[in-house]
Amino acid sequence: MIYRLRMIFEALKSASPLDLGFSPDSKLGSIKLVIDHLSSEDCFEILNLNWNVAEPLEWFRKNGYQILNEPLPPFIGWKGSIYKSILEFWEREDTTDFEDDCTYQYRTRHHMCFGFRGVQIPAIYLGTGPNGWEVSGVRDGTPYVYQVDLPMFLESLNTLPYNLKVK
Numbered sequence: 001m002i003y004r005l006r007m008i009f010e011a012l013k014s015a016s017p018l019d020l021g022f023s024p025d026s027k028l029g030s031i032k033l034v035i036d037h038l039s040s041e042d043c044f045e046i047l048n049l050n051w052n053v054a055e056p057l058e059w060f061r062k063n064g065y066q067i068l069n070e071p072l073p074p075f076i077g078w079k080g081s082i083y084k085s086i087l088e089f090w091e092r093e094d095t096t097d098f099e100d101d102c103t104y105q106y107r108t109r110h111h112m113c114f115g116f117r118g119v120q121i122p123a124i125y126l127g128t129g130p131n132g133w134e135v136s137g138v139r140d141g142t143p144y145v146y147q148v149d150l151p152m153f154l155e156s157l158n159t160l161p162y163n164l165k166v167k
Contacts, residue, residue, distance in 0.1 A: 003146045005153040008032040026052040059115030066109040081136035081145035082125040
């Protein structure tokens with residue numbers, strides 16, 4: 001089953017970017033990432049925080065091609081999801097500097113924490129695995145993996161800054 005990944009942004013009208021340490025042109029608000037299915041009203045929230053939406057949008061625009069097309073490095077064994085595969089790789093003690101460097105570079109393009117610099121978020125990976133496009137990570141201590149339509153998600157971000165709701 002293919003799920004839908006959505007980013008929902010609601011601008012914070014009362015927050016001043018400068019007062020919160022952001023540049024004056026920042027778009028502050030509530031950012032939610034949810035996974036749902038078109039035939040169901042059930043959804044799974046994987047992220048909910050107040051932040052500058054311009055930062056993750058820029059990260060998605062910069063890394064979209066790699067998110068859609070770059071496989072895990074060949075020396076990382078598949079463990080059912082990108083999240084679990086990366087986690088088990090880092091637990092190994094026999095990795096080389098080259099493998100560590102390649103894995104770090106992969107993470108900069110697929111781990112959403114790099115799109116939210118300066119704030120701690122749960123592990124969220126986006127990319128392609130043997131079963132297709134996925135979002136995987138951990139939420140409240142529980143690992144998850146969903147097959148999602150990443151091209152549709154990335155395309156939906158192109159209109160996000162122009163359809164902002166004011167809270």
